[in-house]
Amino acid sequence: xxxxxxxxxxxxxxxxxxxxxxxxxxxxxxxxxxxxxxxxxxxxxxxxxxxxxxxxxxxxxxxxxxxxxxxxxxxxxxxxxxxxxxxxxxxxxxxxxxxxxxxxxxxxxxxxxxxxxxxxxxxxxxxxxxxxxxxxxxxxxxxxxxxxxxxxxxxxxxxxxxxxxxxxxxxxxxxxxxxxxxxxxxxxxxxxxxxxxxxxxxxxxxxxxxxxxxxxxxxxxxxxxxxxxxxxxxxxxxxxxxxxxxxxxxxxxxxxxxxxxxxxxxxxxxxxxxxxxxxxxxxxxxxxxxxxxxxxxxxxxxxxxxxxxxxxxxxxxxxxxxxxxxxxxxxxxxxxxxxxxxxxxxxxxxxxxxxxxxxxxxxxxxxxxxxxxxxxxxxxxxxxxxxxxxxxxxxxxxxxxxxxxxxxxxxxxxxxxxxxxxxxxxxxxxxxxxxxxxxxxxxxxxxxxxxxxxxxxxxxxxxxxxxxxxxxxxxxxxxxxxxxxxxxxxxxxxxxxxxxxxxxxxxxxxxxxxxxxxxxxxxxxxxxxxxxxxxxxxxxxxxxxxxxxxxxxxxxxxxxxxxxxxxxxxxxxxxxxxxxxxxxxxxxxxxxxxxxxxxxxxxxxxxxxxxxxxxxxxxxxxxxxxxxxxxxxxxxxxxxxxxxxxxxxxxxxxxxxxxxxxxxxxxxxxxxxxxxxxxxxxxxxxxxxxxxxxxxxxxxxxxxxxxxxxxxxxxxxxxxxxxxxxxxxxxxxxxxxxxxxxxxxxxxxxxx
Amino acid sequence: xxxxxxxxxxxxxxxxxxxxxxxxxxxxxxxxxxxxxxxxxxxxxxxxxxxxxxxxxxxxxxxxxxxxxxxxxxxxxxxxxxxxxxxxxxxxxxxxxxxxxxxxxxxxxxxxxxxxxxxxx
Numbered sequence: 039x040x041x042x043x044x045x046x047x048x049x050x051x052x053x054x055x056x057x058x059x060x061x062x063x064x065x066x067x068x069x070x071x072x073x074x075x076x077x078x079x080x081x082x083x084x085x086x087x088x089x090x091x092x093x094x095x096x097x098x099x100x101x102x103x104x105x106x107x108x109x110x111x112x113x114x115x116x117x118x119x120x121x122x123x124x125x126x127x128x129x130x131x132x133x134x135x136x137x138x139x140x141x142x143x144x145x146x147x148x149x150x151x152x153x154x155x156x157x158x159x160x161x162x163x164x165x166x167x168x169x170x171x172x173x174x175x176x177x178x179x180x181x182x183x184x185x186x187x188x189x190x191x192x193x194x195x196x197x198x199x200x201x202x203x204x205x206x207x208x209x210x211x212x213x214x215x216x217x218x219x220x221x222x223x224x225x226x227x228x229x230x231x232x233x234x235x236x237x238x239x240x241x242x243x244x245x246x247x248x249x250x251x252x253x254x255x256x257x258x259x260x261x262x263x264x265x266x267x268x269x270x271x272x273x274x275x276x277x278x279x280x281x282x283x284x285x286x287x288x289x290x291x292x293x294x295x296x297x298x299x300x301x302x303x304x305x306x307x308x309x310x311x312x313x314x315x316x317x318x319x320x321x322x323x324x325x326x327x328x329x330x331x332x333x334x335x336x337x338x339x340x341x342x343x344x345x346x347x348x349x350x351x352x353x354x355x356x357x358x359x360x361x362x363x364x365x366x367x368x369x370x371x372x373x374x375x376x377x378x379x380x381x382x383x384x385x386x387x388x389x390x391x392x393x394x395x396x397x398x399x400x401x402x403x404x405x406x407x408x409x410x411x412x413x414x415x416x417x418x419x420x421x422x423x424x425x426x427x428x429x430x431x432x433x434x435x436x437x438x439x440x441x442x443x444x445x446x447x448x449x450x451x452x453x454x455x456x457x458x459x460x461x462x463x464x465x466x467x468x469x470x471x472x473x474x475x476x477x478x479x480x481x482x483x484x485x486x487x488x489x490x491x492x493x494x495x496x497x498x499x500x501x502x503x504x505x506x507x508x509x510x511x512x513x514x515x516x517x518x519x520x521x522x523x524x525x526x527x528x529x530x531x532x533x534x535x536x537x538x539x540x541x542x543x544x545x546x547x548x549x550x551x552x553x554x555x556x557x558x559x560x561x562x563x564x565x566x567x568x569x570x571x572x573x574x575x576x577x578x579x580x581x582x583x584x585x586x587x588x589x590x591x592x593x594x595x596x597x598x599x600x601x602x603x604x605x606x607x608x609x610x611x612x613x614x615x616x617x618x619x620x621x622x623x624x625x626x627x628x629x630x631x632x633x634x635x636x637x638x639x640x641x642x643x644x645x646x647x648x649x650x651x652x653x654x655x656x657x658x659x660x661x662x663x664x665x666x667x668x669x670x671x672x673x674x675x676x677x678x679x680x681x682x683x684x685x686x687x688x689x690x691x692x693x694x695x696x697x698x699x700x701x702x703x704x705x706x707x708x709x710x711x712x713x714x715x716x717x718x719x720x721x722x723x724x725x726x727x728x729x730x731x732x733x734x735x736x737x738x739x740x741x742x743x744x745x746x747x748x749x750x751x752x753x754x755x756x757x758x759x760x761x762x763x764x765x766x767x768x769x770x771x772x773x774x775x776x777x778x779x780x781x782x783x784x785x786x787x788x789x790x
Numbered sequence: 791x792x793x794x795x796x797x798x799x800x801x802x803x804x805x806x807x808x809x810x811x812x813x814x815x816x817x818x819x820x821x822x823x824x825x826x827x828x829x830x831x832x833x834x835x836x837x838x839x840x841x842x843x844x845x846x847x848x849x850x851x852x853x854x855x856x857x858x859x860x861x862x863x864x865x866x867x868x869x870x871x872x873x874x875x876x877x878x879x880x881x882x883x884x885x886x887x888x889x890x891x892x893x894x895x896x897x898x899x900x901x902x903x904x905x906x907x908x909x910x911x
Contacts, residue, residue, distance in 0.1 A: 041810050049803040075847075082800070082845050089874045090803040093896040223868035223890040224909060232908045279908060282891030394802075 049090045050143045056083040057136050061463050064132050068125040074114075081110040087135065096142040099135075102153055106131045109160045118163060127159045133467055209276050211265040212290045217258045219286035230263060232279045237269025397493075400453050404640050407443075407450045408737035411641065414443045415734060415758030444735065451638045455490035458536045458545070461500060462487050465507050465534055472511035478518055479529045480511055486536035491543050492638050495615050499545070499635075502608040506547045506631050507532060509605070514549035514629055524626075526550070541659050543637060548630040554623040556580045563589060581621040585609045615639070616752065618717070618769060639738065644765065645713070646732040646757070650700035653763045654727075655736055655755055660768040662714045662722070664730060672707050680707065682724045684714060691724045697771060698750065698764075715768040723772040738765065793910055794818040796837040798828035798854060799872065800846040804895070808841065808872075811899040817906070825849025829857045837867065838910045841893070844873040844880065852887045859888035868909035872897070 063080035066073075088103035109128070112118035120128070134153050141148050211233070215226045230241055244262040248254075267276065273291060280289050414436075421436055462484045473480040491499075515521075515530035522528045533548040556577060563569045563583045575583075583589060587606040612619045617635035636642065636659075644655035645664075665684070673681050673688065680691040691712070696703045704710065710726040717723070736755035741748060752767035795817050797808040805821045812819045820835060822828035824846040840858065844851035851871060858864050868890040873880065881892055890909050893902055 045803060045806045045810065048806050052802045079847065082847065085845050085874065086801045086803075089895050090801060092874070093803070093807065221865050222885065222888050223866055225866075225868070228907070228909055232904075235907075282905075282908065285885065 046094055049094060050139075053087055053090065053139050053143070056087050057132075057139060058460050058463060059083045060087075060135070061132055061467070062459075064125070064129050065463065065466055067120055068122075068129060072120075077110070077114050077120075081107065081114050084110055084135070087139070091142065098148045098152075099138045099142045102131075102135060102138055102157065105157055105160045105164075106135060109163050112164055124163060127156070127163060129467075129470065131156055131160060133470070136467075208293075209265075209267040209269070209273065210290075210292045211267060211276070212262065212288070213265065213280070214262040214288040215259045215283070216286045216288075219283050220257075220259065222283075222286065224283050224286065226261070226263065229279055229283065230265065233265060233267060233276070236271050236276065236279070237267055239265055239267045239269075241265045395453075400450075404450050404454070407447050408640060410443055411447060411735055411737055412756050412758065414440055416760070417758075419758040447641060447735070451492075451640065452490075454493045454638070456493045456496050457488050457490050458496060458499075458543075459487040461496050461503065462534055462536070464500060465503060468504050468507045469511060469532060472508050476512055476517075478511060478515055480515065481529055481531050482507075483531055483533045484535070485533070489536035489538060489543060491536075491635060492640075494639055495543075495617075495635055498611065498615055499633075502611045502633075503534075503545070503547070505605075505608050507534070510547055510549040510551070510629075510631075514551040516552050520552075538637075539634075541637060541643075543635045545633040545635065546630055547633075548628060550628040553625040553627055553629055554581055554584070554621070555625075556623075559583055578622075581623055584621065585619070641735050641737050642765070644734065644736045644755070645730060646734060646736075646763065647711070647713070647727040648729040648731055649698070649727045650695035652695075652698075652700055653731065653757060653761065654694070654698075655763050655765045656713060656715070656725070656768060657752070657765065658733065660715045660717070662716050665712050665714070667707055667710070667712050669708060682707075682712060684724070687722070689714065689722050689724045691726055692771060693726045694766070694771070695726075695728070715772065717769045717772050721772055723768070725768065725771070736763075736765065792816060792818050793838045793906065794820065794835075795839050795841060795906065796820045796822060796828065796831060796835060797841040797872075798822040798825065798846070798851070799841075799843040800824050801843070804843065804872070807897075808902070811897075811902055812906075814899075815903050825851065825854030825857065828854050829862070832858065832862060832864075839906050840867055840869045841872050841906075842869060844871060844884070852883060855884065855887040855889050870905055870909065 060080050060083035063076050063083070066076050067080070084103050084107045088100055088107055091099040091103060106128075109118065109131070113120050113124070113128075118124060134156050138148065138153070140146075213226070213229070215224075219226065233239060234241065242264045244264060245260075247262065248260045254260075269276075273293065276291055280287065283289075418436060418440070421433060426433055465484070466482050469480055469482040510532045511530070515532070516524075516526075518528045518530075521530065531550045533546070533550075535548075536543060536545045538544075560569075560575065560580050560583070563586065564571050566588060568583065568586050568589060569575070584605045585608075587604070589604055589606065609619050612633055612635070615635055616639060617633055619631060619633050621629060621631055623629040643658040645658055645661060646653060646655050648654075667682055671683050672691070673683060681688040682691050683689075691707065693704050693707075693710075695701045704726065707726055710728060711730055713725045713727060715723055715725055736757075738753045739755055741751060741754050748764075750767055750771045751764050752770075753765045754762050755765055757763050795808075795812055797805060797812075797819060799805050799808065799821075800823055805823075809819045809821060820831060820837060822831050825842075826848045828840075828842065829849070842851045842854050846854075849857070851873070855869055855871075858867065858869060865888070869888065871881070871884040871889045871892040872895060873884075873892065874895045884892060891905055893905050
């Protein structure tokens with residue numbers, strides 16, 4: 039890739055992180071965090087975005103970031119108090135900056151005048167603070183983004199400066215460094231070399247001021263350099279050589295024009311323009327001042343006035359306060375420059391060592407580890423087949439190998455794990471927008487942001503979660519007036535939490551609204567023909583109607599939550615991640631939507647079972663217990679629907695072999711093994727299989743990409759002997775059963 | 791002799807740009823992420839030139855320069871301040887800390903190289 043394009047990509051990646059940091063900081067600020075570092079972090083983020091955007095010529099981004107940054111600077115320097123109103127504008131600006139960034143990244147057209155209103159509000163904040171004079175120094179419109187140009191193949195130092203005074207005239211330069219020049223790490227020799235590179239140059243060193251060796255103070259400066267430069271460059275270029283040291287030396291640059299009339303070899307220095315009275319010897323150290331436009335007083339103070347042609351960006355500090363610096367005597371070594379009180383508290387904190395790795399490499403590694411797991415399984419199998427003694431060195435070694443493989447796998451998976459923090463942060467914006475659109479005041483409370491999930495899960499969860507949050511604000515919470523009528527806080531709360539629970543990640547979206555109006559939900563489902571009118575449903579079943587395709591409780595499709603997708607789409611996207619979603623609701627107290635997700639999408643702990651001569655795998659997390667049923671435990675309810683009595687409860691039995699179409703229904707469950715599974719919504723089912731073969735970690739190989747979706751099958755895996763085994767989705771199997779039952783019930787009811 | 795440069799900037803984009811601009815000139819480039827990182831690197835690194843950003847977390851550019859000049863007692867290594875701030879006040883502050891010069895972002899490669907050439911052999 040073109041190196042600049044690569045950096046551009048880096049910039050976009052970095053921008054995303056900066057925007058996240060910015061948002062986190064702004065949220066902390068609006069929660070009352072008045073730590074200087076928090077404000078600083080936001081400022082820095084905006085500042086860095088502006089800097090990078092400038093380099094790539096993303097003007098709209100630069101312009102907005104600039105005004106935003108200026109406002110943040112006001113806050114940073116305590117000129118603007120981050121009141122609630124100010125924070126609202128800042129948060130909205132953060133959102134706008136994100137949008138601008140996305141538009142810039144994707145190359146989407148940005149309307150002229152987009153954000154004009156917000157820019158106005160920001161400017162009002164800047165103007166409204168006491169430091170309105172700040173604008174003079176930092177006029178927002180002044181910031182001209184300048185794109186970077188790289189002459190990668192060109193070693194020439196020609197930076198394209200127009201040569202205005204193209205002439206062969208010589209410049210006569212007198213350069214007397216002060217001691218401070220050396221103390222700032224500058225070196226007269228380098229400057230003179232840079233000067234000599236501009237053209238034909240004769241340099242003379244005047245040592246008359248050099249004291250006796252015994253009196254020499256090594257830290258002071260005693261030498262004066264005179265140079266005659268014959269070059270076609272303009273004076274600005276000559277002056278630029280000394281740009282950094284203008285305040286640390288006495289410098290005069292004169293064109294030859296007035297001098298030419300005098301003797302060529304010995305430039306005649308005008309003795310009237312004494313630069314540094316104390317330090318110069320009258321014969322050699324005086325200098326000619328021919329620059330008519332400069333102020334001789336300023337010159338005498340070793341502060342050559344700035345050439346008006348200097349670009350704005352390069353304007354040296356002499357612009358501002360030319361008179362403040364006193365003349366320094368070269369004979370006395372000034373004390374080290376006073377340094378600002380820098381914050382060093384952070385010195386101890388140290389920076390965290392991180393490496394950025396291409397995701398492809400990580401995935402390749404994960405794949406390889408997957409192969410390793412399969413390979414290890416094959417080895418184990420081979421050893422069992424070879425009938426080696428159990429405690430042989432090979433068998434023990436293999437056991438250790440197994441352990442190591444597992445550890446490697448876990449470590450590799452951890453590389454892909456990411457905290458859900460970034461995801462949660464995005465949701466606060468969704469709440470802000472949703473609360474504005476519905477005119478409900480809402481607080482978002484988040485918890486467990488540090489919970490880590492696979493990167494893909496974090497990424498693919500954004501859309502469903504956004505929808506759920508919108509739903510919670512739009513449908514879950516009552517209007518502010520309605521809330522006021524009850525005892526509730528008029529301000530609604532949406533709670534977003536993440537936690538690890540038994541090998542899975544649970545993400546919950548809870549609102550403290552009115553809860554699901556089950557009467558209405560059922561009525562809507564009936565009206566839409568989703569369920570028969572006389573169907574008897576439990577509360578949980580009614581709640582789950584929300585997930586049915588074609589269901590929408592909103593009276594009208596609002597522009598907020600009804601964006602053409604319903605909860606069924608949410609459910610499908612969660613399922614696609616190997617997750618489950620469930621609802622619980624309490625009238626008057628609110629609803630909780632709970633998503634349960636696997637930690638990783640790459641491996642799972644599975645139970646390998648045999649069903650009708652086929653090997654299939656069941657996720658271990660779904661299995662509650664396994665048992666060998668006694669004949670008395672099995673009860674036929676009606677026809678082929680067998681149930682089993684486990685700890686006093688009747689649980690429906692599913693013959694997996696039959697359900698998957700491997701064989702006719704078993705006549706007897708006598709030789710079967712029962713796996714009691716529990717689904718996400720708490721339903722239990724007994725899966726009948728022929729035998730349990732093994733319990734091991736299997737590598738998930740998706741079926742969708744290579745084959746297609748098969749109901750009841752989650753994925754496939756490769757076994758130790760190289761055969762492919764299907765991984766069952768217990769929920770889907772149980773689900774299909776209850777649907778079957780539902781339809782049976784319907785038939786019964788209809789028939790009845 | 792190859793010039794070695796230590797560039798301190800918290801922005802990865804900027805670090806990449808500096809590296810690209812300087813390595814293509816044949817310089818040897820070392821990168822640090824903030825002032826603290828920069829000072830740590832100077833424990834076993836003696837670059838010919840240091841380039842530093844101003845706005846950085848942990849330890850900003852002023853603090854970093856201060857650390858180099860005072861704590862490490864290094865008054866000779868040239869330090870160029872690389873910053874988007876063209877404001878005179880900031881340059882003055884950087885100078886007071888002991889900075890040798892400055893480069894305004896966004897920079898042009900030639901300007902960056904010329905600035906380095908002006909402070910180092």
